[in-house]
Amino acid sequence: MSKPISDKQAFRLHVAYAEDGLANDSGIAGQERWGDLLAAAQQGDADAYRAFLRSVVPFARAVARRRSGSDGLVEDIVQDALLTVHRVRHTYQPGRPVKPWLAAIVARRSIDALRKVGRVSRQEVNNPVAYETYADPQANREDVADTARSLSRMTEGLSTGQKEALDLVKLKEMSLAEASAASGQSIASLKVNIHRAMKKLRMNLAKDRPE
Amino acid sequence: MTELPLEQLIDALAGDARAVRPLAPPPRRAMTLLAGIALLGGLAVYALSDVQQLLARYTGREVALVIEMAAMLATGVLAVTGAFFVSIPGRSKRWLAAPVPPFLLWLLLSGVGCYGDLVRSGPAGWELGESLHCLSFIIATSVILAVPLVWRLSRAKPVDPLPVATLGGLGAAALSAFLLQFFHPFTVTFIDLAVHFAAILLVVGVVSLLGRRTLAAA
Numbered sequence: 001m002s003k004p005i006s007d008k009q010a011f012r013l014h015v016a017y018a019e020d021g022l023a024n025d026s027g028i029a030g031q032e033r034w035g036d037l038l039a040a041a042q043q044g045d046a047d048a049y050r051a052f053l054r055s056v057v058p059f060a061r062a063v064a065r066r067r068s069g070s071d072g073l074v075e076d077i078v079q080d081a082l083l084t085v086h087r088v089r090h091t092y093q094p095g096r097p098v099k100p101w102l103a104a105i106v107a108r109r110s111i112d113a114l115r116k117v118g119r120v121s122r123q124e125v126n127n128p129v130a131y132e133t134y135a136d137p138q139a140n141r142e143d144v145a146d147t148a149r150s151l152s153r154m155t156e157g158l159s160t161g162q163k164e165a166l167d168l169v170k171l172k173e174m175s176l177a178e179a180s181a182a183s184g185q186s187i188a189s190l191k192v193n194i195h196r197a198m199k200k201l202r203m204n205l206a207k208d209r210p211e
Numbered sequence: 212m213t214e215l216p217l218e219q220l221i222d223a224l225a226g227d228a229r230a231v232r233p234l235a236p237p238p239r240r241a242m243t244l245l246a247g248i249a250l251l252g253g254l255a256v257y258a259l260s261d262v263q264q265l266l267a268r269y270t271g272r273e274v275a276l277v278i279e280m281a282a283m284l285a286t287g288v289l290a291v292t293g294a295f296f297v298s299i300p301g302r303s304k305r306w307l308a309a310p311v312p313p314f315l316l317w318l319l320l321s322g323v324g325c326y327g328d329l330v331r332s333g334p335a336g337w338e339l340g341e342s343l344h345c346l347s348f349i350i351a352t353s354v355i356l357a358v359p360l361v362w363r364l365s366r367a368k369p370v371d372p373l374p375v376a377t378l379g380g381l382g383a384a385a386l387s388a389f390l391l392q393f394f395h396p397f398t399v400t401f402i403d404l405a406v407h408f409a410a411i412l413l414v415v416g417v418v419s420l421l422g423r424r425t426l427a428a429a
Contacts, residue, residue: 044230053221079220086224088368090231091299100301108300108370177220 031097039094053082059099060106067110073117079177080109083187154204158197161185165193166201234367237295237302244363245291248356252390260393272324279320283389285313290382291360298367298375298426307374310381317385318408325401345391345403349410352387353380353418361422372426373419380418384411 034052041049057078064077084105092101155163168179169190176187185193234240256262269276293306360379369375388407 041228042231042233044228046225046228049228050221050225053224057217075217079217082217082220082224084370086227088300088370091234091367093233093236093299097301101299102301104300104302105370177223178216181216181219181223 031099034098034102035094035096038089038092038098042089042092042094053085056085056098056102057082059102063103063106064110067107068114070114070117073110073113076175077106077109077113079175080113081106083177084109154201156204157200159193161189162193162197162200165190166197169194234299237299238292240363241292241295244360245288247359248386252386256390256393262393265393265395272327275320275324279317279324280389280392282313282317282320283385283392286310286317287382287385287389289313290378290385294360294364294375294378294382295367297371297378298364298369300370304374307378310378310385314381314385321404321407325404345395346406346410348391348394349384349387349407350414352390353383353414356383356386357414357418357422361418361425364422365426369426372423376422376426377415377419379422380415381411383418384414387414 034056037048037052037055041052060078060081061074064074064081065071068074068077081102085102088105092098158166164183165179165185168174168182169176172179174182176190179185179190180187183190235243265276266273287310289306290310293309296302296306297304357379360383361376364375364379367375388411391407
């Protein structure tokens with residue numbers, strides 16, 4: 001019952017990793033090394049943790065590529081997976097194989113990434129022509145001024161941290177990890193600031209609408 | 212997406228590598244919780260229930276009683292244990308199916324029991340018994356069981372919380388239905404049986420939704 005994956009699945013994974021040039025890392029010795037590094041990381045050994053995270057990246061990329069079927073999503077999935085590994089590293093039981101544990105995390109983050117892509121493509125339309133009324137940019141100056149005033153009204157009441165979080169994550173499309181590194185805000189603070197900023201924007205937008 | 216500072220992320224995570232205590236193996240965590248539930252449930256049954264009435268209700272069908280209650284208990288125990296297993300990344304998803312056979316057996320035996328009562332009692336077998344009592348009991352007991360269960364499961368911060376919450380909900384509801392047997396001093400009609408299972412579905416649904424949110428936020 002506690003067997004993590006069937007022999008057939010293990011064989012398929014092995015073939016898949018061999019195709020991705022990871023056959024050497026997917027061996028038992030590699031797994032034991034990862035297990036030792038992760039167990040040391042659980043004890044607070046930062047160097048072992050850094051070595052573990054670096055060494056699992058190719059494996060995580062291979063799983064992400066296979067699960068998502070999209071090269072464009074792989075790096076985002078790997079970053080999310082590493083953040084998740086950090087959050088749930090206490091669930092690894094020393095002595096057990098690392099690969100099924102790690103593969104399950106990356107597979108889950110791949111599903112989340114694919115769902116996010118699906119949501120975005122359902123809700124957003126890419127229509128560059130809609131951004132301009134005339135081919136000559138100078139002809140849109142009045143609209144630009146209106147837009148700037150409207151944007152300024154809408155962002156009234158947002159704190160500096162909220163504006164920064166919104167700018168980095170929503171406008172510059174950074175991941176939470178990147179935005180955290182760029183702003184110095186923790187990921188939790190970024191999430192809270194974005195949530196609050198979006199709520200205020202919605203309220204300001206509602207006020208801005210004609211009755 | 213901008214340029215990916217993967218090295219920066221790894222350095223940041225390694226910089227936050229404070230010691231963490233690995234979770235105990237899932238069977239041990241499940242058994243600890245189930246032992247607590249068994250202790251409290253046993254005390255409640257000893258102090259408040261009337262086992263003689265339960266036996267009287269099943270006179271001549273003692274074997275059926277034992278198998279039916281064993282199926283209920285097995286459903287609850289396997290669902291709770293399974294929830295602890297699937298909360299850990301990479302553990303077998305077969306645990307999702309583990310409570311299904313005893314659940315089906317329980318459903319079958321309850322149905323057969325009700326049918327026997329229907330044959331014996333005639334139209335009275337279709338009457339609404341003490342369904343409201345059963346509904347309240349299953350819901351109230353499930354809430355009491357689900358709170359510590361979800362709290363214990365949240366320690367694993369499950370990466371896929373929905374199956375964990377669903378199994379937890381089924382476990383809490385099945386154990387509540389098991390305890391209900393000791394406080395159910397009347398014959399179960401088909402309508403009562405339907406209400407029992409409606410209460411179980413309600414508990415599983417609510418715990419799945421609320422538990423999923425709680426576990427996702429853990």
